[in-house]
Amino acid sequence: MVAAPAPAAVELRNVSLSFVTSGAEVEALRDLGFAVERGRFVAILGPSGCGKTTLLRLCDGLMQPDRGQVLVDGAAPAPGPEIGFVFQSFRLIPWESASRNVEFGLLGTGMDAVARLERARHYLDLVGLSRFTDARPAELSGGMRQRVALARALAPEPRLLLMDEPFASLDAQSRELMQLELLRIWQARTPTVLFVTHSVDEAILLADEILLMAPRPGRLVERVAIDLPRPRWDYDVRADRRFIELRSFLWQRLREMVLSDPLSDFYQPG
Numbered sequence: 001m002v003a004a005p006a007p008a009a010v011e012l013r014n015v016s017l018s019f020v021t022s023g024a025e026v027e028a029l030r031d032l033g034f035a036v037e038r039g040r041f042v043a044i045l046g047p048s049g050c051g052k053t054t055l056l057r058l059c060d061g062l063m064q065p066d067r068g069q070v071l072v073d074g075a076a077p078a079p080g081p082e083i084g085f086v087f088q089s090f091r092l093i094p095w096e097s098a099s100r101n102v103e104f105g106l107l108g109t110g111m112d113a114v115a116r117l118e119r120a121r122h123y124l125d126l127v128g129l130s131r132f133t134d135a136r137p138a139e140l141s142g143g144m145r146q147r148v149a150l151a152r153a154l155a156p157e158p159r160l161l162l163m164d165e166p167f168a169s170l171d172a173q174s175r176e177l178m179q180l181e182l183l184r185i186w187q188a189r190t191p192t193v194l195f196v197t198h199s200v201d202e203a204i205l206l207a208d209e210i211l212l213m214a215p216r217p218g219r220l221v222e223r224v225a226i227d228l229p230r231p232r233w234d235y236d237v238r239a240d241r242r243f244i245e246l247r248s249f250l251w252q253r254l255r256e257m258v259l260s261d262p263l264s265d266f267y268q269p270g
């Protein structure tokens with residue numbers, strides 16, 4: 001007997017979702033369909049309002065589609081330790097230490113207090129914060145706070161990591177360091193990652209594949225494979241000829257999308 005193939009890590013089947021606000025309907029997502037294999041790093045790129053955040057919220061089970069199906073490992077997703085979420089705003093508990101913030105992500109895993117502390121320390125160490133386990137968020141820089149948030153999401157060792165513009169509020173230097181750190185951590189454990197970003201460079205640097213989305217209605221317009229060698233931290237990826245080709249292609253596609261959208265600030269008729 002031939003074993004059934006493993007289900008995709010994430011699969012969306014004809015997913016549509018609208019919001020109604022003040023009587024007006026916004027089609028956040030229309031007929032979205034794609035599958036992501038386990039262990040892949042997928043970036044979701046597209047102009048403001050194309051439904052990137054909504055797509056992530058569907059994948060952690062906090063929202064349901066109006067039509068279609070969302071499957072994570074072959075089943076309807078539910079919030080829990082199997083799915084990690086990292087937000088742009090770090091969402092740390094201000095009065096708790098870095099370690100307690102990470103331990104908080106482990107509640108509901110069945111681990112006892114000693115194991116939780118040990119796991120939290122391990123992940124704080126992994127993101128380079130071993131000397132700051134007792135520091136409160138206010139005592140840490142923006143980059144360090146985002147490291148704590150990353151450690152909190154990673155500590156339960158989720159199979160799926162959802163990241164919503166996690167580095168957007170960091171200064172350019174911290175952002176580049178965090179990107180490389182994320183690549184190292186991902187390559188060591190290879191959880192499946194869906195990573196929302198507005199940055200073409202960030203998407204190319206990190207991902208195996210980019211899902212390019214367009215707004216009004218939010219929809220998938222193209223899947224672009226990123227065929228750059230890994231590991232990407234030990235050479236100057238941005239100087240690679242292929243990186244430059246991909247960037248120019250994606251910029252062109254985004255530019256066309258924004259200039260032809262009558263509701264965008266940059267609309268150019270004709």
Ligand SMILES: Nc1ncnc2c1ncn2[C@@H]1O[C@H](COP(=O)(O)OP(=O)(O)OP(=O)(O)O)[C@@H](O)[C@H]1O
Nearest residue numbers: 019020021026028047048049050051052053054055
């Ligand atoms: N809770 C909500 N109520 C009403 N409309 C919403 C809600 N959430 C999202 N929308 C609308 O749905 C569309 C998609 O929103 P979403 O935040 O998913 O897009 P996005 O691509 O993540 O945008 P951005 O890049 O600006 O963060 C937008 O038009 C947005 O205004």
